[in-house]
Amino acid sequence: MHHQAKxxxxxxxxxxxxEAKVDLIAVVVAVNDIEPCVLTIGQADILPSGPFVLEHxxxxxxxxxxxxxxxxxxxxxxxxxxxxxxxxxIGAERQQRAISISYLALTRKEQASGSSKCGWQSWYDYFxxxxxxxxxxxxxxxxxxxxxxxxxxxxxxxxxxxERQQRAAIAFGFDDRRWNEELTLxxxxxxxxxxxxxxxxxxxxxxxPAAVSGKAMVADHRRILATGVARxxxxxxxxPVVFELMRPTFTLLQLQRTVEALAGRLLNKPNFRRLVExxxxxxxxxxxxxxxxxxxxxxxxxRHAVLDERAIAGTKLPLARA
Amino acid sequence: MHHQAKxxxxxxxxxxxxEAKVDLIAVVVAVNDIEPCVLTIGQADILPSGPFVLEHxxxxxxxxxxxxxxxxxxxxxxxxxxxxxxxxxIGAERQQRAISISYLALTRKEQASGSSKCGWQSWYDYFxxxxxxxxxxxxxxxxxxxxxxxxxxxxxxxxxxxERQQRAAIAFGFDDRRWNEELTLxxxxxxxxxxxxxxxxxxxxxxxPAAVSGKAMVADHRRILATGVARxxxxxxxxPVVFELMRPTFTLLQLQRTVEALAGRLLNKPNFRRLVExxxxxxxxxxxxxxxxxxxxxxxxxRHAVLDERAIAGTKLPLARA
DNA sequence: TCCCTTATTGTCAGATCGAATATAATCGGA
DNA sequence: TCCGATTATATTCGATCTGACAATAAGGGA
Numbered sequence: 001m002h003h004q005a006k007x008x009x010x011x012x013x014x015x016x017x018x019e020a021k022v023d024l025i026a027v028v029v030a031v032n033d034i035e036p037c038v039l040t041i042g043q044a045d046i047l048p049s050g051p052f053v054l055e056h057x058x059x060x061x062x063x064x065x066x067x068x069x070x071x072x073x074x075x076x077x078x079x080x081x082x083x084x085x086x087x088x089x090i091g092a093e094r095q096q097r098a099i100s101i102s103y104l105a106l107t108r109k110e111q112a113s114g115s116s117k118c119g120w121q122s123w124y125d126y127f128x129x130x131x132x133x134x135x136x137x138x139x140x141x142x143x144x145x146x147x148x149x150x151x152x153x154x155x156x157x158x159x160x161x162x163e164r165q166q167r168a169a170i171a172f173g174f175d176d177r178r179w180n181e182e183l184t185l186x187x188x189x190x191x192x193x194x195x196x197x198x199x200x201x202x203x204x205x206x207x208x209p210a211a212v213s214g215k216a217m218v219a220d221h222r223r224i225l226a227t228g229v230a231r232x233x234x235x236x237x238x239x240p241v242v243f244e245l246m247r248p249t250f251t252l253l254q255l256q257r258t259v260e261a262l263a264g265r266l267l268n269k270p271n272f273r274r275l276v277e278x279x280x281x282x283x284x285x286x287x288x289x290x291x292x293x294x295x296x297x298x299x300x301x302x303r304h305a306v307l308d309e310r311a312i313a314g315t316k317l318p319l320a321r322a
Numbered sequence: 323m324h325h326q327a328k329x330x331x332x333x334x335x336x337x338x339x340x341e342a343k344v345d346l347i348a349v350v351v352a353v354n355d356i357e358p359c360v361l362t363i364g365q366a367d368i369l370p371s372g373p374f375v376l377e378h379x380x381x382x383x384x385x386x387x388x389x390x391x392x393x394x395x396x397x398x399x400x401x402x403x404x405x406x407x408x409x410x411x412i413g414a415e416r417q418q419r420a421i422s423i424s425y426l427a428l429t430r431k432e433q434a435s436g437s438s439k440c441g442w443q444s445w446y447d448y449f450x451x452x453x454x455x456x457x458x459x460x461x462x463x464x465x466x467x468x469x470x471x472x473x474x475x476x477x478x479x480x481x482x483x484x485e486r487q488q489r490a491a492i493a494f495g496f497d498d499r500r501w502n503e504e505l506t507l508x509x510x511x512x513x514x515x516x517x518x519x520x521x522x523x524x525x526x527x528x529x530x531p532a533a534v535s536g537k538a539m540v541a542d543h544r545r546i547l548a549t550g551v552a553r554x555x556x557x558x559x560x561x562p563v564v565f566e567l568m569r570p571t572f573t574l575l576q577l578q579r580t581v582e583a584l585a586g587r588l589l590n591k592p593n594f595r596r597l598v599e600x601x602x603x604x605x606x607x608x609x610x611x612x613x614x615x616x617x618x619x620x621x622x623x624x625r626h627a628v629l630d631e632r633a634i635a636g637t638k639l640p641l642a643r644a
Numbered sequence: 645t646c647c648c649t650t651a652t653t654g655t656c657a658g659a660t661c662g663a664a665t666a667t668a669a670t671c672g673g674a
Numbered sequence: 675t676c677c678g679a680t681t682a683t684a685t686t687c688g689a690t691c692t693g694a695c696a697a698t699a700a701g702g703g704a
Contacts, residue, residue, distance in 0.1 A: 018375040019341035022421060052407070053340040054419065059407045083405040083423050085374070085381045097376065099344060099421065101405050166630055253651080271693065273652075294650025295700040308488055575682080593662060595683075616681025617669040 020085075020097035024063040025049035025221070027228030028075065028105040030120065031245045036261045037109070037120040038225060041070055044121045045217045047224060052101070063103050071118035077244040078105040081227050084220070100220075104228045106244035123229060124264075126214045126222055129172070129187065130229070132179055132265045140212045144196065145174060151194035181263050182234050188226040197222070233263055240281055243302040251289050251297035252276060281306055342407075342419035346385040347371035347543070349550030350397065350427040352442065353567045358583045359431070359442040360547060363392055366443045367539045369546060374423070385425050393440035399566040400427040403549050406542070422542075426550045428566035445551060446586075448536045448544055451494070451509065452551070454501055454587045462534045466518065467496060473516035503585050504556050510548040519544070555585055562603055565624040573611050573619035574598060603628055 026048045028039035041048055048067045056062030064075050081102040109120060124131040128140045145168075152164035171187045173179035191213065192200045198216035216222060236242050242259055256272045276282060283303050288296040348370045350361035363370055370389045378384030386397050403424040431442060446453040450462045467490075474486035493509045495501035513535065514522045520538035538544060558564050564581055578594045598604060605625050610618035 018343075018373060019418075020344045020374070020421075021340075022342045022344075022419070051340060052342070052419065059405070080404060082402060083381070096341075097344070097374065099342075099423075101421075163630070170631070251651090268693065268695095269651090270653080270695085274692095291650075291701085293648080293702065295652080295702095297651055308485070309492070573682090590662065590664095591682090592664090592684080596661090613670085613681075615671065615679080617671095617683080619682055 020099050022052040023100045025102045026067050030109045031258045031261050036123045047221045075105045102224045130264050143212045184230040185226045249299045249301050342421050344374040345422045347424045352431045353580045353583050358445045369543045397427045424546045452586050465534045506552040507548045571621040571623050
């Protein structure tokens, strides 16, 4: 659908030469007990992906096809993340554009039919600084903080130094600022800019700290993963998407642990209960769980009716600030 | 970046044949006084767009180029909206995919260098049912309501009828439900599905009501516009993007009118003031406005510092519920 | 039975939000 | 110049929401 108000006709000629290769790429998320996981292939450094071809009915179905073929895992909920235009890729014979359309998908591990080369990897292997469930990880953040300050000090003028310091402080919550779990992407991009992640330092350039900078991924996959994490952390606050990650029935504590795993921070139990219940997101099944010590917990199921009733209105899960 | 875990090599062959044409398309928004406007070309039925070609450094710069060329209007703030894969377009000689990457852009009308064939058109010419600043528009909604109920009744079984009724009621706030201004896209899609907008009824099919179904646009441009409206209505609540639409200095009432124009609903004046001030989004210039009757209003400017300080944290403009 | 663990319910103060009211400043006309 | 119309700005009040903490309930094991 190309409309020209004015301009020359030579564009018409250019169009033929400017076709692009379109890739679909998936951030598939599941949570088991307390770890948020992403589906990977290869050496746990590649996100499932493949080209969008004519056979595909739609972008979504193309994505489902590739993920299922590469990992044997059928997808449920999916949503578009972002579209990147990768730098002119080296097309052997001629210049060509590569477009990557990324998606976020939510499932449960069990749905996997024990297939081949796919693996589930914890988010926090790639982003060790993102898990604040036991407080801010001290070792990791101390190292990163030092390296970030060095990076800031290396800037040209004083204004730039201050700007870098402030950016780092906001993103990572330095100087008794509040940690904001939604800034995952900004944090990764900051570390990239400061060459503190492997992907940024062409090779062993400035040798970033080992266990603190996280596991690297191919190309820009880790950045896409960060985009997915950020999106999901934001979305669980106003849409009932967590339930895509839950078993058909669950206890409220399991639900809470799942949210906490995604958010990377702990919640207040009574308050969590209150909000889930007063929003009527769940209903009791009547059963109780076989639990591990302590009083048995009631089992709940998601009230699918809310999807119709409130249709995307307001469904906020409260994330504690403490 | 195409990674295969397994699968045949024949994909490699397919890739060459499966290149796609990529289009960039822009929803450019400005507000003057009290009307939210979108930048159009043609008979006010086309959004600025053009192919993404090799000359473009990036998607964003490509978009800026096309908009500036077609409308003479430079863009400031832009953000990606959504990527569509249009149904296999009729490529004359061979099958080909068409990908549309849509963007939302915010500017001010004055920045236009009085250029050629472009025009600003009120949102509400395309979506007359979306403007609730003087209450729900009675004529429009009454007609739509009747037509939607007819559509619901035309469904096969009773379950489907009820489901359609409920969807319509939620989207449009029937039966003393609350009007949710963010559901612009759902409402348009519902009307499309019910064939109450011109784009859906192939030609003069079911002749939708004239002034109530709004001005039509080419292809799926009106749907993209609806996506932009919905995104912006959502975003102004948690990011200080309104200021992209304001002059360098403004009164608080002007700011409020702008937000109201976008949201399509009225706000409570003291409360609006309170939130803007307590979030320190603005600072006084010291001047007062030459106004139209009544006490002169202080002039404010946006505190650009908040962009650094809070970096995308929480900046909610309160939209009244009444 | 006591104690430990976890579930579930309840309370309370502070922050927030919506609505309404009160005061201030300017203009235009009597 | 005084008055009222108009708009800006400031303040108050009550309802609701939120976060933090405390209290009670129900099971298992020693």
